[in-house]
Amino acid sequence: MVYFIGAGPGAVDLITVRGQELLKKADVVIYAGSLVNPELLKCTKPECKIYNSASMTLDEIIDVFVREYSPDKILVRLHTGDPSIYGAIKEQMKLLDKHKIPYNVVPGVSSFCGAAAVLNAEYTLPGVSQTVILSRMEGRTPVPPDEDIEKLASHKASMVLFLTTSMLEKLSEKLVKGGYKSDTPAAIVYKATWPEQKIVRTTIAELHKSAKENNITKTALILVGDFLSCEHELSKLYDASFTHEFRKAKEQ
Structure with missing residues (x-):
């Protein structure tokens, strides 16, 4: 399985628990260069193969996945923030589909x-x-x-x-x-x-x-x-005079 993982905005502890656990088990990681905090890579196994995608083309990235793929391996594509925003993941997915390689997405905290x-x-x-x-x-x-x-x-x-x-x-x-x-x-x-x-x-x-x-x-x-920077109205969510499903309005 290839996992597209959102690394979060930068701080090491803002990656999701799921993303961190998969990184720890990963056999191969391709990470998005200087956009991803390199400290995150320290939790990988000593034998994990790590690639920096900054100098790689789309075909070169997919070539690594094709070469390394096997049903018992965890392959990680580590993107900055959340991979659904400017992550260019759809083009990677289409090529993985072509090679019949399964994948999954782990969302992240966007910048x-x-x-x-x-x-x-x-x-x-x-x-x-x-x-x-x-x-x-x-x-x-x-x-x-x-x-x-x-x-x-x-x-x-x-x-x-x-x-x-x-x-x-x-x-x-x-x-x-x-x-x-x-x-x-x-x-x-x-x-x-x-x-x-x-x-x-x-x-x-x-x-x-x-x-x-x-x-x-x-x-x-x-x-x-x-x-x-401005004044704003109070929300109705906690307004004492506002009734909703879980709370009746209180008399003022």
Whole structure:
């Protein structure tokens, strides 16, 4: 079996218990280079074969699985965060299907969750935003035209941008053209939950300047929206005057 495992956002203890247990038993691990904390690999068996996928092509990754596969082996593809977000796992699955090699997915804590945690933030605040947009700027690889940042910005929802740190001037321009105010709160979170984590609170207009001043050029998430700094309504969940299935409203 090949297991696609989410390694979590960076901190060693934020991998799931299931993922860690499979790593301990793994016969082969292909991990996503500098994006995965190398400390996680220390729990593998001494005889485990470990490959860094940073220099590998898709075919080379699949070749390892084909060569190493047998029904009694545990093969691990260790991805950063959660493999379902920018993990490029579907293309690997299709080739494994072609070779009739079974696989399973072990979810992980995405970096966008890690970033919210280190900021003590909540993406879905009542009366502010009930939608979270996860996206990226178009760079060397395109995005569908209907998912251009300017169009997504028209919703003014809580937004998290992956793979965009090197394009912050253009990002700010698109966000403002799309509908956000230039002084909308923003945050740059470099390597959330890693020991070298860095947090920069700023505004949409100051994103590029703030990143430059803090020497952040990659491996960071950009968070945008009023959820980062504003007043908000209280939720109905714990409102004493609100009745739901498990609690009757209390008289005020």
